[in-house]
Structures are given as C-alpha cells and as structure tokens.
Amino acid sequence: MAEAAATALAVAGMAAVTYATRAAGLFLVNRLRLAGRWEPFLQSIPGTVLVSILAPAVLAGGPAEWLAAAATVAASLRFRSLPLALAVGLAVVWVLRRIT
Amino acid sequence: MSRVSFDRAGLLRGARESWPIALGVFTYGLVFGVLARQAWLGAGGALSMSAFVFAGASQFVALDLWGPDLPFAGLFLTTLAVNLRHVLMGAALGPWFSRLTPLQAYGSLFFMNDESWALTLARCSREDGDVDGAYLLGSGLTVYAAWLASTALGHLAVAGLGDPARYGLDFAFTAVFLALLTGLRRGRQDILPWTLAALVAVLTARLMPGKWHILAGALAGSLAAAWLPRFGSGRG
Numbered sequence: 001m002a003e004a005a006a007t008a009l010a011v012a013g014m015a016a017v018t019y020a021t022r023a024a025g026l027f028l029v030n031r032l033r034l035a036g037r038w039e040p041f042l043q044s045i046p047g048t049v050l051v052s053i054l055a056p057a058v059l060a061g062g063p064a065e066w067l068a069a070a071a072t073v074a075a076s077l078r079f080r081s082l083p084l085a086l087a088v089g090l091a092v093v094w095v096l097r098r099i100t
Numbered sequence: 101m102s103r104v105s106f107d108r109a110g111l112l113r114g115a116r117e118s119w120p121i122a123l124g125v126f127t128y129g130l131v132f133g134v135l136a137r138q139a140w141l142g143a144g145g146a147l148s149m150s151a152f153v154f155a156g157a158s159q160f161v162a163l164d165l166w167g168p169d170l171p172f173a174g175l176f177l178t179t180l181a182v183n184l185r186h187v188l189m190g191a192a193l194g195p196w197f198s199r200l201t202p203l204q205a206y207g208s209l210f211f212m213n214d215e216s217w218a219l220t221l222a223r224c225s226r227e228d229g230d231v232d233g234a235y236l237l238g239s240g241l242t243v244y245a246a247w248l249a250s251t252a253l254g255h256l257a258v259a260g261l262g263d264p265a266r267y268g269l270d271f272a273f274t275a276v277f278l279a280l281l282t283g284l285r286r287g288r289q290d291i292l293p294w295t296l297a298a299l300v301a302v303l304t305a306r307l308m309p310g311k312w313h314i315l316a317g318a319l320a321g322s323l324a325a326a327w328l329p330r331f332g333s334g335r336g
Binding site: 006007008009010011012013014015017018019021022023024025026027028029030038040041042043044045046047048049050051052053054055056057058059061065068069072073075076077080082083085086088089090091093094097 | 117119120141142144145148149152153154155158159162170172175176179180183184185186187188189190191192193194195197198205206209210212214218219221225268271272273274275276277278279280281282283284285286290293294297298299300301302305313314315316317318319320321322323325326
C-alpha cells in the first residue's frame with residue numbers, strides 16, 4: 001500500500017475509534033437512564049478516575065516528586081486556586097530536583 | 101436544579117481558565133512532534149493525527165507501532181484500549197450534557213481530553229449558579245490549539261529543546277490533577293473508593309502497559325462506591 005494511503009487509513013481508523021469512546025459515555029447514560037444504584041457509581045467516577053491517573057504517576061517519582069505533590073495539595077486546600085497550586089508544585093519540584 | 105447554558109461567556113471562561121493545562125499539553129506535544137519525526141511519520145501525517153485523533157497517549161502508542169507494515173487491527177485495538185477511559189469520563193458529564201442539544205454535546209465531546217474534562221467537572225459540580233455548557237468546548241479548543249501548534253513545532257524545529265523534566269514541566273499534569281482532586285473531595289464516603297482505585301491502578305500499571313490502569317482503578321473504586329456499605333452511614 002502506498003505510504004500516504006496507509007497513513008490516511010491509520011489516522012482515519014484511530015480517529016473513528018477515539019471519537020466513539022468520547023461519545024459513548026454520554027450516549028449510554030442518555031439511553032439507559034441510569035438511576036438508583038448507578039447514581040453513586042456515576043457520581044464517584046470523577047474522583048476515582050483522577051486517583052487512578054495520579055496514584056501510579058506519583059508513586060513512580062522520588063522524594064522530590066512526593067514532597068512537591070504534598071505541597072501542591074496543601075496549596076490547593078489553602079488557596080483554592082488551580083494556577084497557584086500549579087505554580088507551587090512546579091516551583092517545589094524544580095528546587096528539590098536541583099538540590100537532590 | 102440549576103440551568104445549563106451554552107453561550108459565549110462559558111466558552112471564553114473555559115478557554116481562559118485552561119492556560120495551565122495548555123502549558124502542560126504543549127510540552128507533551130513538542131515531544132510527540134519530535135518522536136513522530138524519529139518514527140518517520142511525516143509532518144502531514146503527524147499533524148493530521150493530532151488534528152483528527154487528538155488523544156496524546158494513543159498517538160504515542162501508534163508511533164511505537166509505526167513502520168512500513170502497519171498492523172492496522174492491532175493499532176485500532178490499542179487505540180480503543182488506551183481511550184476506553186473516555187467512556188467513563190463522558191458518562192460522568194451526563195447530568196449536565198444530557199440537557200444540551202445533540203450538536204452542542206457531541207460536538208464538544210470531540211474536544212474532551214483528560215485535563216479539560218477534569219476542569220469542566222470541577223466547574224459543573226459547583227453548587228452556586230448556572231452551569232456553563234460551553235466550558236468544555238472552550239477548554240478543549242485551547243488544548244487543541246496547543247496540541248496542534250506544539251506537534252508542528254516539535255516536528256519542524258530542531259530536537260534541541262531538551263527534556264521537559266529539566267524544567268520541572270513534566271510535573272505539571274500531576275500538579276493540575278492533584279489540585280482538581282482536592283476540589284472533588286466529598287468526605288468520608290470517598291475513603292474506600294479512592295483507596296481501592298489507587299491500589300488497583302498501581303497494580304494494573306505494574307502488570308499492563310498503556311492506560312488500562314485508569315479504567316481498572318476507576319471501575320474498581322466506583323463499583324465499590326455503588327455496592328459496598330458506606331463508612332459511618334450504615335447504609336448497606
């Protein structure tokens with residue numbers, strides 16, 4: 001197969017599959033009218049998704065990343081501002097990586 | 101119940117509040133552009149992949165498989181596996197997005213990425229006032245622009261930018277997600293689902309490549325939230 005055609009097919013297939021995953025969640029919730037026991041399930045998804053992204057990522061780091069993570073959480077709880085918490089986290093990890 | 105609007109103000113708010121995540125996405129896009137060049141994926145191919153697929157993790161995996169004999173079935177299956185977490189994320193937007201028109205909802209969802217989704221949820225979950233239905237679109241378009249620009253820059257520019265870790269920028273995603281998570285805290289009822297999600301995610305990440313750990317951890321934690329007795333409430 002010509003290289004350009006193969007690239008186009010690969011990109012088109014990946015795009016279709018990816019959009020399907022983006023649309024499927026809302027589609028299913030709308031169709032199935034999930035209620036009752038599913039409500040606590042759906043309501044807890046945001047937290048459990050974020051925890052699942054974070055846990056391996058934080059664990060993979062070292063003391064610098066762990067301290068920076070703690071500082072980020074503390075700053076977020078104290079100031080309730082995402083940009084500020086981000087700035088604190090980046091500053092702490094940058095400084096700690098220099099000295100460790 | 102609060103009103104869900106879809107207007108310019110919400111769109112602009114989403115765009116405005118997304119610069120921290122766009123910064124993180126930009127550094128990853130640079131890396132993708134550089135790696136795409138090394139994998140012999142041309143500038144047109146790399147840009148169209150970023151434009152039409154717009155899903156970082158699966159694009160990196162695709163580069164891994166890239167070569168003269170593309171394994172199409174394997175490529176599409178891995179793409180599905182890596183992006184299956186979107187199903188859960190889209191479902192979580194249901195309470196608000198089911199009240200938009202199909203074009204507004206399914207159009208915005210094309211631009212749903214991990215970071216914009218988390219910001220949007222934090223925005224929608226606030227209890228005061230109306231909900232900006234266009235927030236996800238505004239945030240998603242900002243991230244989209246950053247992703248496209250950085251793909252092009254990474255592919256075309258010399259690969260002399262160095263490692264983002266040198267500037268601590270690789271920590272940006274972790275910091276953003278941590279800050280968003282502290283805002284999602286609901287109380288003691290979160291302890292069990294979050295602990296279980298963390299354990300299952302860490303174990304899955306050890307055993308399997310890709311992003312399976314997000315799906316596995318979230319499913320384990322959220323199923324526990326739905327079916328196990330709550331701490332302190334005695335509800336069975």
